[in-house]
Amino acid sequence: MAKQDRAIRTRQTILMAAAQAFEKYGYQAATITEILKSADVTKGALYFHFPSKEDLALGVLDAQAPPQTVPDQALKLQELIDLGMLFSHRLQTSLLTRAGVRLSMDQQAHGLDRSGPFLRWQEATHHLLTRAKHNGELLPHVNPTETADLYVAAFAGTQAVSQTLTDYRDLQRRHITLQQHILPSIAAPSVLTALDLTPERAERLSLLDPVG
């Protein structure tokens, strides 16, 4: 294995251990000692990749960036729906994604800048909504910045409630319900009827996703 591959793999091992520790103890109570022990790497390797607990947390937070694997669609609102479907799938299957999302919602993580993931999701959503607006998919009054903010916040809450009440088992259904309540307020009627919100689409999309 080339030196660079090994470094990437070590970094990933450390991130997984950090994710587990943050999941288990929360940001405040998690310790580097614990992460070192469960990652089974040298202190030097850990500090090379992540000089502090905050850097470890930022690494885990990064793991919940918007998926890049969503296929292009003529309707940008469909792409936005697909993004939510794929991410809902990741929350059910990927420990790293789950840990990243929970960390970003950890209101007790004092001193940790948790704004990154929210801002990145707002940017990705804003980008798709702006293109949708350009395509004439949106009602005339829609402000992509406001709507993007709202989407990110509403999805964040949806995942949190789904995790609390059903450990994510109802997340795809809740995400579809969310879309059914927002899209009629923002989409042109002719576009509305062309959007696919079926659970079958969510299933198909999740097969495209390599993250485990």
Next chain:
Amino acid sequence: MAKQDRAIRTRQTILMAAAQAFEKYGYQAATITEILKSADVTKGALYFHFPSKEDLALGVLDAQAPPQTVPDQALKLQELIDLGMLFSHRLQTSLLTRAGVRLSMDQQAHGLDRSGPFLRWQEATHHLLTRAKHNGELLPHVNPTETADLYVAAFAGTQAVSQTLTDYRDLQRRHITLQQHILPSIAAPSVLTALDLTPERAERLSLLDPVG
């Protein structure tokens, strides 16, 4: 002071100390020792009111029940909006409410049943939506159970993002944006134009609220 008043006051003092500890350390890391110290009550008094850390947490969680102080309205959708406006105000002004909400969103609070507040808010929202439906305020397809679930989750996320990005300074604005994105999908058009979503209404409502 009558014995009962003193007991109520002691209970409240303990709850405030618990709220502060949960805010500072999160559920996992907070300790009864710390709470005892900052409440400055006897061990006996604390255990009389709250036999365990879990009971303390459930007490704090209870503090974010839907406000009872919202005035009756002919339009039940207006009452729902008012409830959100008043609660947004409480999140900005009441430590106990804030601690309760954060605790309910603490995905690291293993072993703590955090479902209570979500279920109580779903019930209160469901009740108002059912009455709104009965009044003909809703579009025919609306399912009060689904919409209530969605409202609670979307609001939970809205407060979390607002806290993370602006320490609740933009919560009233975000709450209004949320309503602007959901109401057109569920309300009859004639009702939509009669609803008051202005920041001035939120201001007036907050004056009604005795919680400090």
